[in-house]
Each structure stands twice: as structure tokens, then as C-alpha cells.
Amino acid sequence: MEISPQFARHAFPSDRPMFYEIRIEGILNQKWSSWFEGLSLRIEGNDTLLSGWLSDQSALYGLLTRISDLGLQLISVERMPMEPVPGRETNE
Amino acid sequence: MYDIENKMPVALLKSKFYIPPARPGRVSRPRLVARLDASWKCKLTLISAPAGFGKTTLLSEWAAGCGHLVAWLSLDQSDNDVGRFLAYFVGALQQNRPEIGLSTQSLLSSSRFGPPRQAAGILLSDLINEIAEVPEHFALVMEDYHTIHEPGVHEAVTFMIENLPVPMHLVIASRVDPPWPLARLRAHGEVNELRSKDLRFTPEEAAAFMSETMQLDLPDEELAILEERTEGWIAGLQMAGLSMQGRSGVRDFITAFAGSHHYISDFLIEEVLNQQTAEVRDFLLKTSVLENLAYPLCDAVTGRKDGRAMLAKLEQANLFLVGLDDERRWYRYHHLFRDLLYSCLDASFPGEGPILHQRASQWYAASGMYEDAIAHAFSANDLGLAAMLIEQAAERLDIENKRVAITRWIDALPEDLVKARPWLCVYRAWGCHWMGPREEVNKWLEAAEQSLKVMPAQPPMHLNGDEIRHIQGNIAAIRSHHALVHEDIPGVLENSQLALEVLPEGDYMRCETAVALGGAYWGLGDVAAAEHAFSLARVDALKCGHASMVVPSSCYVGMMQVKQGRLNEAMAIFQDALRYATAPGGKETAVAGFANIKIGDVLREWNNLEAARPHLERGVEQCAQLGQADVLADGYVALARLQIAVGEPENARQALLKAMQVTGQTKVDPFVQCWLDDCRLRLWLSTGDLNATIQWAKSSGLSPDGELSYHYDLHHINLARVMVARARQSPGLPDLGEALKLLERILMAAEKGGWIQEEIKVLVLQTLAYHASGQDSEALARLERALTLAEPGGFVRIFVDEGEELCAVLVDLRTKLGKSRPALAAYIKRLLEGFHGNEKPGAPPLSEAQLAAEEALTKRELEVLRLLATSLSTTEMAQKLFVAPSTVRTHIKNIYSKLSVNRRMEAVQRAKELGL
Numbered sequence A: 001m002e003i004s005p006q007f008a009r010h011a012f013p014s015d016r017p018m019f020y021e022i023r024i025e026g027i028l029n030q031k032w033s034s035w036f037e038g039l040s041l042r043i044e045g046n047d048t049l050l051s052g053w054l055s056d057q058s059a060l061y062g063l064l065t066r067i068s069d070l071g072l073q074l075i076s077v078e079r080m081p082m083e084p085v086p087g088r089e090t091n092e
Numbered sequence B: 001m002y003d004i005e006n007k008m009p010v011a012l013l014k015s016k017f018y019i020p021p022a023r024p025g026r027v028s029r030p031r032l033v034a035r036l037d038a039s040w041k042c043k044l045t046l047i048s049a050p051a052g053f054g055k056t057t058l059l060s061e062w063a064a065g066c067g068h069l070v071a072w073l074s075l076d077q078s079d080n081d082v083g084r085f086l087a088y089f090v091g092a093l094q095q096n097r098p099e100i101g102l103s104t105q106s107l108l109s110s111s112r113f114g115p116p117r118q119a120a121g122i123l124l125s126d127l128i129n130e131i132a133e134v135p136e137h138f139a140l141v142m143e144d145y146h147t148i149h150e151p152g153v154h155e156a157v158t159f160m161i162e163n164l165p166v167p168m169h170l171v172i173a174s175r176v177d178p179p180w181p182l183a184r185l186r187a188h189g190e191v192n193e194l195r196s197k198d199l200r201f202t203p204e205e206a207a208a209f210m211s212e213t214m215q216l217d218l219p220d221e222e223l224a225i226l227e228e229r230t231e232g233w234i235a236g237l238q239m240a241g242l243s244m245q246g247r248s249g250v251r252d253f254i255t256a257f258a259g260s261h262h263y264i265s266d267f268l269i270e271e272v273l274n275q276q277t278a279e280v281r282d283f284l285l286k287t288s289v290l291e292n293l294a295y296p297l298c299d300a301v302t303g304r305k306d307g308r309a310m311l312a313k314l315e316q317a318n319l320f321l322v323g324l325d326d327e328r329r330w331y332r333y334h335h336l337f338r339d340l341l342y343s344c345l346d347a348s349f350p351g352e353g354p355i356l357h358q359r360a361s362q363w364y365a366a367s368g369m370y371e372d373a374i375a376h377a378f379s380a381n382d383l384g385l386a387a388m389l390i391e392q393a394a395e396r397l398d399i400e401n402k403r404v405a406i407t408r409w410i411d412a413l414p415e416d417l418v419k420a421r422p423w424l425c426v427y428r429a430w431g432c433h434w435m436g437p438r439e440e441v442n443k444w445l446e447a448a449e450q451s452l453k454v455m456p457a458q459p460p461m462h463l464n465g466d467e468i469r470h471i472q473g474n475i476a477a478i479r480s481h482h483a484l485v486h487e488d489i490p491g492v493l494e495n496s497q498l499a500l501e502v503l504p505e506g507d508y509m510r511c512e513t514a515v516a517l518g519g520a521y522w523g524l525g526d527v528a529a530a531e532h533a534f535s536l537a538r539v540d541a542l543k544c545g546h547a548s549m550v551v552p553s554s555c556y557v558g559m560m561q562v563k564q565g566r567l568n569e570a571m572a573i574f575q576d577a578l579r580y581a582t583a584p585g586g587k588e589t590a591v592a593g594f595a596n597i598k599i600g601d602v603l604r605e606w607n608n609l610e611a612a613r614p615h616l617e618r619g620v621e622q623c624a625q626l627g628q629a630d631v632l633a634d635g636y637v638a639l640a641r642l643q644i645a646v647g648e649p650e651n652a653r654q655a656l657l658k659a660m661q662v663t664g665q666t667k668v669d670p671f672v673q674c675w676l677d678d679c680r681l682r683l684w685l686s687t688g689d690l691n692a693t694i695q696w697a698k699s700s701g702l703s704p705d706g707e708l709s710y711h712y713d714l715h716h717i718n719l720a721r722v723m724v725a726r727a728r729q730s731p732g733l734p735d736l737g738e739a740l741k742l743l744e745r746i747l748m749a750a751e752k753g754g755w756i757q758e759e760i761k762v763l764v765l766q767t768l769a770y771h772a773s774g775q776d777s778e779a780l781a782r783l784e785r786a787l788t789l790a791e792p793g794g795f796v797r798i799f800v801d802e803g804e805e806l807c808a809v810l811v812d813l814r815t816k817l818g819k820s821r822p823a824l825a826a827y828i829k830r831l832l833e834g835f836h837g838n839e840k841p842g843a844p845p846l847s848e849a850q851l852a853a854e855e856a857l858t859k860r861e862l863e864v865l866r867l868l869a870t871s872l873s874t875t876e877m878a879q880k881l882f883v884a885p886s887t888v889r890t891h892i893k894n895i896y897s898k899l900s901v902n903r904r905m906e907a908v909q910r911a912k913e914l915g916l
Helices: A055-068 B031-042 B055-065 B084-098 B100-109 B120-132 B151-163 B182-187 B204-213 B220-230 B232-243 B250-261 B264-275 B277-289 B296-303 B307-316 B335-348 B352-367 B370-379 B381-395 B397-413 B414-420 B420-437 B438-453 B465-485 B489-502 B509-524 B525-542 B547-565 B567-580 B590-605 B609-626 B627-644 B651-667 B670-686 B691-700 B715-727 B735-753 B758-770 B776-790 B805-817 B822-836 B848-855 B859-868 B874-881 B885-899 B903-915
Strands: A018-025 A040-044 A047-054 A074-080 B042-050 B068-075 B138-143 B170-174 B192-195 B320-325 B331-333
Touching: A018 A055, A018 B100, A040 B465, A047 A055, A047 B068, A055 A074, A055 B335, B031 B042, B031 B055, B031 B170, B031 B192, B042 B055, B042 B232, B042 B335, B042 B381, B055 B170, B068 B084, B084 B120, B084 B151, B120 B590, B182 B192, B192 B277, B192 B381, B204 B220, B204 B232, B204 B438, B204 B715, B232 B250, B232 B264, B232 B335, B264 B277, B264 B335, B277 B307, B296 B307, B296 B352, B307 B320, B331 B335, B331 B381, B331 B397, B352 B370, B352 B381, B370 B381, B381 B397, B381 B420, B397 B420, B414 B438, B420 B438, B420 B465, B438 B465, B438 B509, B465 B489, B489 B509, B489 B670, B525 B547, B525 B805, B547 B567, B547 B758, B567 B590, B567 B609, B590 B609, B590 B627, B590 B848, B609 B874, B609 B885, B627 B670, B651 B670, B670 B691, B670 B715, B691 B715, B691 B758, B715 B758, B735 B758, B758 B776, B758 B805, B776 B805, B776 B822, B805 B822, B859 B874, B859 B885, B859 B903, B874 B885, B885 B903
Parallel strands: B042 B170, B042 B192, B068 B138, B138 B170
Antiparallel strands: A018 A047, A018 A074, A040 A047, B320 B331
16 A cells, blocks of 8 residues: 555554545445444445545554444455545544 | 452353353254364364354354353453453353362452453463363353453463363354464364354255244245345344245345345345334334343333333344343343344434433443443433443442543543542542553642532532542542652651541541551651551551451551561561461462561571471462562562572572562562662672672662661661671771761661661671671670560571671670570570571481382472472472472472472482482
């Protein structure tokens, strides 16, 4: 995964909020958005795409655990090189 | 006489040990049961598959029919605490064998500062040894292992797996692969695994499930579609079954199901809910906020009265309800089913979630189950409620648990909210003091005082006069402890006295405060006042009835008595403390460590060396288990002193190294450092290494004109010892005059404070100094004074440790005293015997009988004998041999008797002679 230059200066990238896109097999109902830390839910074909900002690695792993707990098939996790907009770093 | 409190850290929930019974109508899975039977051939069986694959059902089927004893432990989030996890681990084993693990339990419950800091290995070794003795093979099933993420718990389990005793088999069910060395275990064939591909229903099993369990008669073609769509996922098939029951046209359902790409559970839960009556649907959705269900709790949450009937109905109908006990008092939903229901709650009852959580919280609080009440308050996002409940819980929680649990809860609240509530500030301050960060203690205390100032006049936040005083007493108590840590003696005095005035009787903080006060008086040199303060602490501790407070406070009282030369009284109180820490069956709990060390040290002082050794060795082990740094270091030093006395300098060196490791890692009480240095010096001097002592003196930062310190136990005595030793080597040097000047200063300080033990030490050094410089009458006068002070307590080694020179002066003194002072003369006689008692007579020749006995050494004893020749301690030998230290001691006793020796060095010697 490429770390874009503006993040390279941070000593601990794992503590900064990052933008993730997580692909799951199956079509998920919108109601699950709040279950998944307020990430937005988008359907692509027969998959569901969860995307949004997560505060740190712990939040990411917590989310992955919830996906696993629901018996969902995880397809991929991608960190997107997005510029953080001040004040809009979380999904609240 | 005393009641030993073998209290568990938390009252153990029986439901966690409950083995779910096999349900009638369940599909039997003999092929998998056979796979599980392979568990009896290996250490570990791992069932790793996501939710809904029937792990629990399979395990309960297997447990019921396997013909061996099975213990069960259901894990959850709150087991992410090593102390709690181990308590439940032992508890599970005790369901079948109540006599197992008692010492481990007492260890866990007696640790004052949260879970023991020692590695899992030390805690578990006793337990492992006990289990090894169990006659029949048995299994321990641990369910929901995926809830564990705390590394300490993983460590403990990994240790268990790697050292698993033969009769025990672990069977672990988890949704994810646990972080154990599975690759290694697999390579050695030590793990039996079942994974999701094994657990899926085969088409035959799916068919049986639908017809027998779900009571549905489906044609093969439809079964095949279901099987394919769910891929044999059992929860999916069950939900599909529930969706089809009572439906007239299943074909439409199956077509829709097969064709849908929706998340299978989303689809199914909607269908399941649609098939229920409105009442059942209402019940299911509303109770989805609950982790565990009991009918009165359900009624409180739903606002209805049919909870009992509903639960029975749901269980009957296979609606994912799991019973947690035989009496059908508590249930829970299958985790996945509950999550699915909860996801549907908002759609049917928008915004009601928080209200439902509040109702649950209130019910739990009324039932005294604070942990759950607080959790629901947080889920309801009702922080005011959570804060109030935390306060109520804190009052009722056991001391040991207050710190960890409360700190966790308080940290979950916003700071502003906490700062407005004085009790929460006080608890948080205690938490900071015990577990860090220490710098924040004052912040919370000030917040507490501030909130008292702006106390509203009305309830519920208003506090009455008594409560305010109670809070102020706590604040003062925390301040006094904080001051002690920072060596601010006046601060300790002021705050302790205030706290003791104000804290009500029975508040265990009184004991803690009195101990701090005793420490302060010690630092001021007033040993009598210190003794008095420690006695107060002891009285309070006895009132509260906690061994973990009675033992230390008693030992501190005894230590003050030793300082005042009253060895007999001290021994009595140490013995008392030991009895208090011993369970009715005679088994000592780990808190006894402190007492054992003190008893051992007094015995050593009385030159009763063989009797001293077991107490010191046991005491050190027990302190190591509890992670009490101060006492452990003190114990190693006491042990080293013994080892020097019996002529084991290498062992003494090792023990001192261990003591230094401990003091290097943790800040210990100042007197420990003083005694440690004293012992190191004695060891160097006994091996003639004067240079080492001089180096030590240079780097110690002590100077002969320096200010003396009671707080550091008048440690200038150590400097004086070095100076006297130097002077004795070359009496012409000016060292001697300086040494005598320093000693005189210390003597005055000791006399002023009533520190008789230190007075004796100083007088002995003065005797040696005067003797070395030929001032015999001075020497005799000092020695006579020393003996006068020492005779009532019967001190021996304080003289004998000084060697031949002192012996010579004693002989002279006896001559000088003649018939006057007969008590002293008798005392001198005893001391002289002590000097000569260390020489052993020549070894007797080997008799026939002895030879025969030696040949009869068992293989195990030979192993131990070989280890005796190294510098390993009993504990280390035990670890090496994977047995309990008591076993090693038994071997050693047998070895000694077979070889007709009394001491380790003799045994090693004899072994060499015999070529073993």
C-alpha cells in the first residue's frame, strides 16, 4: 500500500484517521451503516462497499471483527490516499 | 481462631460453567463426535469456525456421551483480565474436582494491587502439578475464545498448552484462530482441528435437520437449493427453517431465497420475524438489547408480563435461545441471532433503544448487579445514570476490585462529569496512586475538593455532613500515601492524622493510613510511635478481616519490636500473622510470605539456622508469587544472611543478585536498600574482599560528616563498617578516628530514637575498632553495653557474624566480669557456643549401612543431587524439573538422610567422594 507524501511526515501513521474502503460479499441493508461505525454503504453488483474514515488501526480491526461476527465474507480492505478535511475526520 | 477469607475476586457466575444439555430433536453428528474423540489422544483440540456453525451444540453432544469428565468454561469480554480469567479457569476445574487449585485461588484473591504481576507460569505451576496427580483423564472445554484479546490471558493459555499435564485435554472453540503457536503444535501432531468445512451440514445432515428438528417435510430438490445457498451454514438453515414453518407456500420462499444476493442473514432475519406473531416479534426485538435474559428482566424491559411464558415458547420453537442453567432462570440468545435482531430494532421501534437500555439498567441496579447496570447505562448513553451507578457500585465492591474496575468505568465518562462528583474523583485518585499515572493524583484530589465547595444544596448531588467528612478523610488518606512515596514526612503526619480523625470505623482506608503514619514515624526515628501506629493498623485490619492487610501490618509491628530489641514479642506476632494466613487445612496462602521471612530472620538471629531455612525459602517463593517487591527483596537479603552463616557464599551471592534485580526494577522501601548493602558488605568482608567494600563506599554517596537518616534506617552504619574494616587492616591510618567519630554520632541518634538493634550494631563495631587499636578497656565497655541491650532479646548472630576478633573480646569480657552479672556471663557462654557451633566434626567413615543407603538413591534423587552441585535455588530446580518446590525439598531431605549429611555443601561433597 502506498503511503502518499503528505502522510509520510507523520511518525505514527497508525494513529491517524485514515480513509478505508472495505468490500464485502453480499448485499447489505442500509441499516447496518450505524453498526459499522457510521461508514457509508454502497452496493456494487453483488458486493457491498463500506467506506469512510476510521480513527486508527484499533478501530479498523474492531470493524473487521464485527464483519466476521456477522458471518460476512470479507473480500478486501483498501486504504485510500485521501486528504483529511479539517473537522471532517470522523464519520459523526 | 481466625476466619480465613478465601475470597474470590468476583463472585463466580455459575452460568459460565454450565454445560448446555443436548436438545431433544437435534441432529446427531456421529462423524464429528468421532473426530472429537481424538481429543483424548492429544493435548489440544481447536474448533475454529465463524458464528453459526454449531460449535456449541456439537461440543455439548460430545461432552454428554464421551464417558469422561468434562469441565466447561464459557468465555466473554470481561475475561480479558488475567486475574479474573484464572479465577474462572480454576473455578471450572473445581466443578468436577473441588479440591483442585485452592492455593492458586488464594493467591489470586490475596493480591492487593490487582492481578499478580508475575508471569502466568509461576501462578500456574502449582495448579499444573495438582492436575498431574489426577487419576483420570478429563477435558476442559473453553467456549468463545475469540472474545479474548488480552495478551496476558493468551500467555497464560499458551503456557498451559505447552505444559499441559497428562490427564488434561483442552478443547477450545473460537470464531477465529487464536494467537498460539499453532504451526508448531500442528507439526508435532499435538492439535486436533475442526474447521468450518468440517462443521458444515452435509446434505444428509441438512435433510435430517429440516425433517427432525424443524419438522418440515421438504422435497429433495428444495433441500438441495437450501443446502447450496447456505453452503451448509447451520444458522442459515435454522433461520430458513423458521421462516418456512407455518408457511403454506415454501416454494416461493425458496425461490426468493436462492435468487437473492442479499446478505443471507439480512434476508433470513426479516423472514423469521415476519413469520412470528406480533407479540413474539415485539418480545424478540425489545429483548435484543439484553446480553442475558431472565423473565423478570424481560418484563421490565418489554413492559409486559408474559416473559416467563415467552421464554419457554422461544426455547421450544428453536428460536435461538440458549439456557444458561438447569433451573431455566437465565438464558441468552445465540450471539449472531441477537446481533441480527438488534439491527432490526430501530426499524420497528425507532429511538426506543436507549429507553430499553435504561430499563435494563434500572432492573440490574435494583438486583445489585452493578456491572451490568453500568454497561446498560453506557449503552443508553445516559452518563448521569452511569456515574451514579458507578458510585453505588464502588461502595459495595470489594477492595481488591475497586481499583481496576472502577478506574476503567470512570475513564469511560467525560472528565467534566467526573469532576462534578467528589466520590468519583476520590476513587480515580486512588486508582492513579496504585496503578498510575501518579502525577495525576493531585489533579483528582483537587477536583474532589473543588466539587465539595460547589456542592449543590439539593439531592441527588447533595451530600450530608457525614459523607462530606468521609470524602475528606479519603482525600487526606490518599494525600498521606502520596506524601510517603515522596518522602514528605511532615505531609504524611499531617494528612494521616486528619484522615484517622475523620474516617469512620471499619473503613479499610484507616488501616492503610495508619501504615503510612507508621512509616512516617519510622522516618522520624520515633520507633515507639511507629510501633503504635502499626498496631492501630493491625487492629483495623483485623476488623476488616483481610489477610492481605493483617499480615503486613502485623509484620511491621514485629519489625518495630525487633528494632527495640524485643525479639520474643516480635516472634510471637510474626507467628500470629503466619497462623492468620494459613487456611484451616494447614495450607499456607501466599500472603504468608512476609511472615515466613520475618520468622526465618529471627530464627537466624537466634542461630537456629536449620529451622530458619525452610521459612526463608518458602517466604521468598510466596513473595515472588505475589509480586511484592519490597518484601521479596528483603526476603532475598534475609536468605543471603542465612547462607553466609551456614557457609554458602555462592548461594548468598546469587540471592543478593536477585535482591538487586528486584530493587533495580521497582522503588522499594528505603530500609531494604540499607539491609541489602549491609549484607553485600558482610559477604565481601567474609571473603576478604576489602576493595569491593571500598568501591562501594565511594559510589554510595555517603560521607562520614553526612546527615544521618532514620528514613534510610541509619544506613551510615554501612559506611562505618567499611571504615572500621579498613582501619583494622592497617590500624595506623586516621580512618580509625574518623570511624569512631561517625559511630559515636550514629550511636547518639540510635539512642535518641530507641533503636536498640542499631545501638547494638554500632557498639559491636566500636568494640572491634577499639580492639584493633589496642584500647582494650574501651572495647570491653562497649561490648558489655551491647550485651546488656541484646540479652533480653537473645541476639546471637549480631555478635557471631563478626568472627574471631569479637570472640576474643568476649572471652576477655567473661574473664573480666568474673562472678558479677551472672545473667550476662551465661549469655556470653551461649554466644561462645555459637561461635564454635559452625565447625563440624570430621566426617565419620562410611559404614556398610551408609553405603547401602547411598546406592538406594533413586534416579530422581540423583537428578536433584546433580542440581545441588550447581548454584540453582530450590525454586529454580523445581522449575527445571517441572515439579513443585515442595517436591524438590522432599527429595533433598531424602538425599540428606541417605547420605547422612545435614547441608547442601556436605551433600555435594559426599557425592563427589562417592563419585556420583
